[in-house]
Structure formats: structure tokens, C-alpha cells
Amino acid sequence: MVRDILKNTIKETISDLSLEADDIHLEHPSDFAYGDYSTNVAMRIAKQIGENPKELAREITDKIREIKIKEIEKVKVAGAGFINFYLSREFFTQSIKEILKIGEKWGSGNSLKNQKIIIEYTDPNPFKEFHIGHLMSNAIGESISRIIEFSGAEAKRANYQGDVGLHTAKAIWALMRRKQRGSTPLFTGDEVLGVLGEAYAEGAKAYDGDDIAKEEIKKINKKIYDKNDNEINSLYENGRKISLEHFEEIYKKLGTKFDYYFFESETGPIGKELVKKNIGKIFEESNGAIIFRGEKAGLHTRVFVNSEGLPTYEAKDLALAKIKNERYDYEKSIVITANEQKEYYKVVLEAMKQIYPELAKKTKHISHGILRLSSGKMSSRTGLVITSESLIGEVKTKVLDKMKDADIADKEGVAEQIAVGAIKYSILKQSAGKDIVFDFDKSISFEGDSGPYLQYAYARASSVLEKARRQNIKSDTKKVIAETTELEKLLYRFPEVIERANNEFEPHYITTYLTELAGVFNSFYSREKIVEESGSSPYKIALTEVFKITIKNGLWLLGIKAPENM
RNA sequence: GCCCCUGUAGUUCAACGGAUAGAACAGGAGACUUCUAAUCUCCCGAUAGAGGUUCGAUUCCUCUCAGGGGCACCA
Numbered sequence: 001m002v003r004d005i006l007k008n009t010i011k012e013t014i015s016d017l018s019l020e021a022d023d024i025h026l027e028h029p030s031d032f033a034y035g036d037y038s039t040n041v042a043m044r045i046a047k048q049i050g051e052n053p054k055e056l057a058r059e060i061t062d063k064i065r066e067i068k069i070k071e072i073e074k075v076k077v078a079g080a081g082f083i084n085f086y087l088s089r090e091f092f093t094q095s096i097k098e099i100l101k102i103g104e105k106w107g108s109g110n111s112l113k114n115q116k117i118i119i120e121y122t123d124p125n126p127f128k129e130f131h132i133g134h135l136m137s138n139a140i141g142e143s144i145s146r147i148i149e150f151s152g153a154e155a156k157r158a159n160y161q162g163d164v165g166l167h168t169a170k171a172i173w174a175l176m177r178r179k180q181r182g183s184t185p186l187f188t189g190d191e192v193l194g195v196l197g198e199a200y201a202e203g204a205k206a207y208d209g210d211d212i213a214k215e216e217i218k219k220i221n222k223k224i225y226d227k228n229d230n231e232i233n234s235l236y237e238n239g240r241k242i243s244l245e246h247f248e249e250i251y252k253k254l255g256t257k258f259d260y261y262f263f264e265s266e267t268g269p270i271g272k273e274l275v276k277k278n279i280g281k282i283f284e285e286s287n288g289a290i291i292f293r294g295e296k297a298g299l300h301t302r303v304f305v306n307s308e309g310l311p312t313y314e315a316k317d318l319a320l321a322k323i324k325n326e327r328y329d330y331e332k333s334i335v336i337t338a339n340e341q342k343e344y345y346k347v348v349l350e351a352m353k354q355i356y357p358e359l360a361k362k363t364k365h366i367s368h369g370i371l372r373l374s375s376g377k378m379s380s381r382t383g384l385v386i387t388s389e390s391l392i393g394e395v396k397t398k399v400l401d402k403m404k405d406a407d408i409a410d411k412e413g414v415a416e417q418i419a420v421g422a423i424k425y426s427i428l429k430q431s432a433g434k435d436i437v438f439d440f441d442k443s444i445s446f447e448g449d450s451g452p453y454l455q456y457a458y459a460r461a462s463s464v465l466e467k468a469r470r471q472n473i474k475s476d477t478k479k480v481i482a483e484t485t486e487l488e489k490l491l492y493r494f495p496e497v498i499e500r501a502n503n504e505f506e507p508h509y510i511t512t513y514l515t516e517l518a519g520v521f522n523s524f525y526s527r528e529k530i531v532e533e534s535g536s537s538p539y540k541i542a543l544t545e546v547f548k549i550t551i552k553n554g555l556w557l558l559g560i561k562a563p564e565n566m
Numbered sequence: 567g568c569c570c571c572u573g574u575a576g577u578u579c580a581a582c583g584g585a586u587a588g589a590a591c592a593g594g595a596g597a598c599u600u601c602u603a604a605u606c607u608c609c610c611g612a613u614a615g616a617g618g619u620u621c622g623a624u625u626c627c628u629c630u631c632a633g634g635g636g637c638a639c640c641a
Contacts, residue, residue, distance in 0.1 A: 306639040449590035
């Protein structure tokens with residue numbers, strides 16, 4: 001990359017002047033007027049050696065000018081001592097040619113070459129609804145997986161689903177009551193999932209407010225573990241199956257294909273054993289429970305096996321790390337959950353460090369914010385949830401309404417791609433750790449800073465290229481436009497953006513970049529006639545092609561589909 | 567009470583210690599006989615407060631205020 005050429009040049013120049021700089025900081029100035037790259041080395045060194053920063057910047061710049069580099073057109077000193085680099089026409093043309101050649105691999109790198117990485121996300125619970133929180137985890141996890149893959153790693157997607165625990169008992173308790181009342185047929189029809197969600201909410205409410213129900217639910221929970229009650233077994237198996245099948249439909253809609261599925265029913269027993277084996281060494285007994293004293297590491301105490309002898313999520317997560325590693329010999333394991341698990345996971349990692357130090361070292365926890373409803377907090381316990389399905393459905397209805405006059409082949413399919421794109425964009429446009437204040441009407445936008453904005457720019461570019469094809473005007477990079485376009489000044493940066501997103505596990509850098517790029521393309525489109533009988537048309541068509549490649553690869557990294565027409 | 571995270575235009579978000587703090591939505595003014603107006607062009611508008619470190623602070627440190635999360639048998 002040019003970046004490396006510039007860095008090395010600066011480094012050499014500095015050592016020629018018998019000076020030293022450990023890290024050369026290079027950035028893109030916010031304004032193209034300040035060039036394509038800028039460095040502050042002169043200011044940093046000047047401070048150390050007590051020289052005037054502007055003077056030093058001039059010295060460095062003079063030296064750099066002596067070396068003729070074809071990628072650099074000019075170097076200038078500006079401001080308090082910035083050294084600004086302006087890239088050459090030749091460089092830009094070359095980069096356009098290169099992108100055309102690389103095509104769908106454009107932007108990919110090899111910083112994670114040959115690494116095996118397992119990444120866990122989404123994690124919905126059977127018997128509960130797949131709500132917009134899961135959607136958020138899925139959008140972020142899927143995008144990070146793709147970024148990792150694009151950086152050369154083998155990424156395996158893992159989904160950890162809670163098929164045992166009190167929540168299943170709560171739902172089954174309510175289902176049994178319904179059955180007794182003879183209401184709602186349990187496992188037929190489309191409403192099944194709604195019923196399961198309601199059943200969970202009903203059970204959870206009873207558990208909190210009714211002591212008799214609480215005891216009944218606890219009994220059911222035990223029976224689910226012991227598998228000794230036919231009626232419960234049947235409700236459990238059916239409910240589990242229907243939930244999981246339904247989740248598969250959602251994954252398909254969202255564009256995720258999991259390589260591994262893990263269940264709490266399998267991590268539970270192993271986790272319990274693991275904890276019991278280490279009593280006295282790592283864990284200790286206290287009030288009938290087995291706990292881990294996190295205070296020794298500046299954390300807090302957590303229960304790993306409760307006083308009823310059942311493993312908690314903590315114990316299960318320890319086992320999960322081990323099971324994952326057995327099934328897939330990973331070099332790195334990434335676990336994505338909501339922020340509320342942040343402190344929790346630190347304790348688990350500390351315990352893991354003592355049991356499986358090598359696994360703890362390979363495990364990285366990433367937490368994201370939650371979708372916070374402007375109307376109040378969402379809770380599946382109270383039944384106050386927005387399911388992913390209903391959200392996608394409503395957005396899709398709006399999209400279809402907008403498309404009613406359009407003449408498009410697969411309207412339904414495209415509308416769904418746009419709906420999912422709009423939702424994913426609203427999640428991936430901001431830094432992953434922050435909460436999203438979610439307003440049903442405002443959050444999903446079709447205009448401006450939005451998923452459809454990117455998709456629209458893509459469809460527009462496709463349409464332009466289609467016209468060029470019809471008129472038989474071919475793209476060509478031989479004859480360039482005299483003045484370098486802003487498009488060219490942004491396009492070559494794509495791999496750098498991905499690299500940064502990869503380093504920081506932050507897809508939003510890509511979102512921001514693509515939106516800026518699409519904006520520049522839209523301006524270009526409105527200013528220039530791309531397909532016409534003129535000498536500059538072939539190059540403008542080439543630019544459009546390169547824009548299309550970049551936006552497509554970028555959208556793929558976000559897990560957003562790019563329809564040709566909309 | 568202790569520990570973590572977050573406070574940026576009216577609103578929702580950007581800004582890898584740098585140059586004039588960027589967008590979008592909302593508000594105001596324009597642009598479709600021309601490749602898709604889900605678009606483009608222009609205007610209005612912000613760093614919670616107080617100190618400190620630095621040539622330079624939205625960014626780092628301290629305190630205050632505000633919001634969120636966690637802190638023993640939920641996940």
C-alpha cells in the first residue's frame with residue numbers, strides 16, 4: 001500500500017537527518033485541500049530536540065522532495081508543522097486499474113492469514129422470542145466474522161442457545177395451564193412462536209408473583225433435567241424443535257450460516273463437573289453453593305453452581321470454551337454479548353485463566369450496547385418485546401409501499417433485502433459498544449445516512465453501467481480525466497478502513513466510509529454525465545465500475561445485500 | 567456504598583492527541599423534457615461543568631453533575 005511507501009520514506013528521511021521517530025503517524029486530513037496523507041512527525045520530534053517544528057518540517061520535506069517517488073505529486077508544509085502529501089495522477093489511475101483487476105477480492109488482506117477463529121454471537125433462547133437484541137448481536141457478529149474472513153482468517157460462526165434453565169420451565173408451566181384450560185392449540189399453525197413468547201412471559205410473571213406457581217415451576221425445571229415426565233418431555237422437545245426451526249428461518253433472512261451450534265444442555269453437566277473438581281483450589285463452597293472469589297483479581301464473587309446443585313451460566317461458559325476448542329482447534333475465540341455481561345465475563349475469564357490458562361489467553365470478549373426503546377425498557381419477562389420478525393415485517397411493508405410503482409422482477413425479495421439492510425445499517429453505523437436509542441419510526445431510515453442510501457447508490461451505478469453496455473461504450477483507463485476526482489481520492493482507502501475495522505472489531509468504520517463514498521458518487525453522478533459520446537466517458541465508466549465493486553464488497557462486509565435494481 | 571461504561575447541533579450518530587468539530591433527520595431556500603429525485607446544491611445549528619497535562623484536548627488525568635450496566639444462587 002502507498003501508506004507503507006510513505007511511512008518508509010519518512011522513516012528513512014528522518015534517519016538521514018540523524019533523528020529518530022519510533023512511530024510514524026500518518027492520517028488522512030479531513031479536508032482534501034490538505035492533501036491525501038499528513039504526518040505530524042516534525043512536531044513530535046521538534047519538541048524532543050527543542051527545534052522549531054516548522055523549520056524541521058521544511059528540512060524533512062526538502063529531503064523527501066529529493067527522492068523522486070512516482071506515487072507522490074507534491075509535499076507541503078502546513079499549519080503548525082504538518083507535512084502534507086499529495087498523491088499523483090499516476091497513482092490514482094494505477095489504483096483504479098488495480099481495483100478493476102482484483103474485483104471481488106478488492107479490500108481483502110492477509111493480516112490474519114491462516115488463523116482459525118471461532119466467533120460466537122446471536123445466542124437466542126428456545127422458548128423465548130428472537131427479539132431485536134438478538135438482531136443486534138447477529139448484525140455485529142456477522143459483520144465482524146466477515147471482516148475477519150476478509151482479513152485472511154478462517155472464521156467459524158458459532159451459536160450458543162439456552163435450551164435448559166428456568167426460562168424453559170416457566171414457558172412449559174404456562175403451556176400446561178393452557179392445555180388444561182383447553183385453550184390455544186399448542187404446536188400447530190403460525191402463531192406457535194407467539195404462543196411460546198407469551199407462555200414465557202406468563203410463566204415469568206407467575207414465578208415472581210405467585211409462590212405456588214414458583215414451586216411448580218421449580219419442579220418442572222427439575223423434571224426437564226431428569227427427563228422422567230412424558231408430558232413435560234413432549235412439550236419440551238416440541239417447543240425446542242419449533243423454536244430452533246424458527247430461528248433457522250430468521251438466520252436465513254439475516255444472511256448468517258452457523259458452523260457450530262452449542263447448547264446449554266451439553267455445557268451444563270460438563271461445567272458442573274469442572275467446577276466440582278476444582279473445589280478448594282479455585283472454587284469454594286459457601287451457603288450450599290459453589291462460588292468463585294473474584295475479589296482476588298479486583299472483581300466480584302459469582303456463583304458457579306447454585307445451592308440446588310445446578311450449574312449456572314458461569315459454569316456453563318467454562319465448559320463451552322473447552323467444548324469449542326475440542327470441536328474446532330482455534331487460535332482465537334471471540335464471544336459477542338451485550339454490555340450487561342461485561343463484568344460477568346471478566347469473572348468467568350479470570351476463573352478460566354486458572355483452569356484453562358491457554359484457553360483464557362485465546363478468548364476475547366466483545367460487548368455491544370443494547371437497543372433501548374424510546375418508550376421504555378424492553379423485557380421478555382413482561383412480554384414487552386419487539387421481535388425481529390415483526391420489525392423486519394413492518395419495515396418491509398414500508399419498503400413495499402415505496403416500491404409500489406416500481407417495475408422490478410422480484411419485488412418481495414428486494415424489499416426484504418432493503419428492509420434487512422436498513423435495520424442492519426442502523427445497528428452498524430455506530431460504535432458497537434454504545435446503546436442504540438430505538439424509535440420505531442425514526443431509527444429505520446430510508447434516506448440520507450441509511451442502508452437504502454448505500455443500496456440505492458449501488459443500484460444507480462448498476463443502472464449506469466447497464467446503459468453503457470447497451471450503448472456499447474466500454475470502460476477504459478487509458479485516457480484519464482484531467483482533474484483527479486474525489487471518488488478516486490476515497491476509493492484507494494478501502495483496504496485501510498477494513499484493516500482498522502478488523503483491528504478494533506468495529507464495523508462502523510466501514511459504514512461511515514461507505515456512506516461518504518456513496519455521497520461522493522451521488523454528487524459525481526449529478527454533476528457529470530457518465531455515459532456519453534465523449535473522450536472522458538470510458539474513464540468515468542471505469543470509475544463507476546470501481547465504485548460498484550467497492551460498495552458491493554463493503555456492503556458484504558456489513559452483511560447487507562446489494563440489489564441491482566430498487 | 568463499591569466497580570465498569572457513556573455524556574458532541576432540536577434529534578440520531580462520526581471525528582486513529584492535530585488544521586475551520588463532520589454527517590443524517592428535523593427546519594429554511596433551490597434543482598427532475600437529461601444515466602433510477604430512496605438523489606443533488608445552499609443556509610441555520612453542538613463538545614455537560616470546573617480544574618490539570620500538552621506546542622496543540624471532543625479525545626488523556628482529577629473532581630462535580632447526569633444517564634446506563636454490574637455487584638451470590640437469572641441468562
